[in-house]
Amino acid sequence: MKLARKRARLLRATHFLVAGAPASTVGCAQLDKHNHNSSEPTYSAAALFAVTFPIAAVASLVAFEDGRCWMVAAHSGSILSQTDQWFENLPEAQEALSEIRLRFPNLQVHQVCAVSATALPEWLNERCPEQTRLLINRVSRVNASVGWGMVLAVAVTGAWTYWWPETPVFDATVVQDHSAQRWLEVMNHYALQHPVHGFSDLMRVMADWRRVPFDPSGWKLLKIQCEPLLFEWSCAAQYRREHRLALNQHLESAKPLGWTLHPIALDQASLTWTIPQAAQALSLGQSQPPFDWMTTLQSVSPLFEHIQLGVPAKLRLSSPLSAQGQPIAEPEGMPRWEKRSLALKGPMRSLSALQGLQMPVRWRSATLEVGAISGQALARSALVVQLIGEMFEQKKESTE
Numbered sequence: 001m002k003l004a005r006k007r008a009r010l011l012r013a014t015h016f017l018v019a020g021a022p023a024s025t026v027g028c029a030q031l032d033k034h035n036h037n038s039s040e041p042t043y044s045a046a047a048l049f050a051v052t053f054p055i056a057a058v059a060s061l062v063a064f065e066d067g068r069c070w071m072v073a074a075h076s077g078s079i080l081s082q083t084d085q086w087f088e089n090l091p092e093a094q095e096a097l098s099e100i101r102l103r104f105p106n107l108q109v110h111q112v113c114a115v116s117a118t119a120l121p122e123w124l125n126e127r128c129p130e131q132t133r134l135l136i137n138r139v140s141r142v143n144a145s146v147g148w149g150m151v152l153a154v155a156v157t158g159a160w161t162y163w164w165p166e167t168p169v170f171d172a173t174v175v176q177d178h179s180a181q182r183w184l185e186v187m188n189h190y191a192l193q194h195p196v197h198g199f200s201d202l203m204r205v206m207a208d209w210r211r212v213p214f215d216p217s218g219w220k221l222l223k224i225q226c227e228p229l230l231f232e233w234s235c236a237a238q239y240r241r242e243h244r245l246a247l248n249q250h251l252e253s254a255k256p257l258g259w260t261l262h263p264i265a266l267d268q269a270s271l272t273w274t275i276p277q278a279a280q281a282l283s284l285g286q287s288q289p290p291f292d293w294m295t296t297l298q299s300v301s302p303l304f305e306h307i308q309l310g311v312p313a314k315l316r317l318s319s320p321l322s323a324q325g326q327p328i329a330e331p332e333g334m335p336r337w338e339k340r341s342l343a344l345k346g347p348m349r350s351l352s353a354l355q356g357l358q359m360p361v362r363w364r365s366a367t368l369e370v371g372a373i374s375g376q377a378l379a380r381s382a383l384v385v386q387l388i389g390e391m392f393e394q395k396k397e398s399t400e
Helices: 002-010 045-052 090-103 179-193 199-209 248-254 293-303 348-356
Strands: 015-019 023-029 042-044 057-064 069-075 085-087 108-115 151-154 160-163 173-177 219-229 232-241 260-265 268-275 306-309 337-347 361-374 381-394
Touching (some): 057 090, 199 219, 199 361, 219 268, 348 381
16 A cells, blocks of 8 residues: 555646556546546556456447447456557557457457446446445645546436546556465365365265176176266266177166166167266365375276376466466465376275275276176176276475
């Protein structure tokens, strides 16, 4: 706030506002006393826009009846620099917006035309929160009528009034980028797009495997394969027709409720179904408790035909952007995550041994082969499971 007041004094502004989080932007305005009643609360339309659309990069073009157009843009709740401006016409505003698109290719634009003081965009008719209210800079001396791109005031009756200066000026400087918070947002987004599967989630998949018709009236079960789709699983059981009198209707009558039969060929068919909410988001922003997962896998390895581990690789995360569209450096002290491939093959009965693996794992596929005996000794079985995925772990910081 001290830096914001200093900036307002430097620009001889009558009002200022610190808006946006986690990236803070300072807006300064000089309002003429003839146009502004200091007893009425005054708000920033740009700040209201940023509060209304706090996610992603969003812009608005508001064209008024007199032909002039107001443009504003925000990213993650912060007003972007070089926006909150008035233009003589809509094409000029669109041209200025094209420069914003270079910084934010996924910019979403809301365009409203031919509005008036009595017919403003819907988001401008919302009640203004306190964080959009302009603060008075009492030490300023005004000698010109310049101001914020659009300023809103509420009269006693609650009706909106708005005005703009002849030469609008908006000063936006980043006071601070809360880089840790921005990086946590990136981590949370990655976690939602790459959910992990605990032991209970894997057991839900196994429970549905036990519901699959094993030998229904002339059809032989060959394989069951499941793949995760975010927080749910998509599964399919493959069948081969073993008897010439077997019909698709026999398989249809044997399938569980809610599953779908797909005839593929004269002697092939499949049953498909989904398993909802069998995954969970990983808390990448939290420290991971130490766990000797290597010893756990070594101890259960005799129960499986093989367990394969890949080399660790750094988790690739896209850097968050500042209000100016520049990458924000990853701050010190943030958890560093790695992932490594994990694949195992063995009897279906051996999966219960994975309960002791207290590590976040994201399975990419789970397959059950039926009939072909595989493995030796404890790992020998006619019901062979193959799991392919990746395990997440926090990188250990060097103590040197």
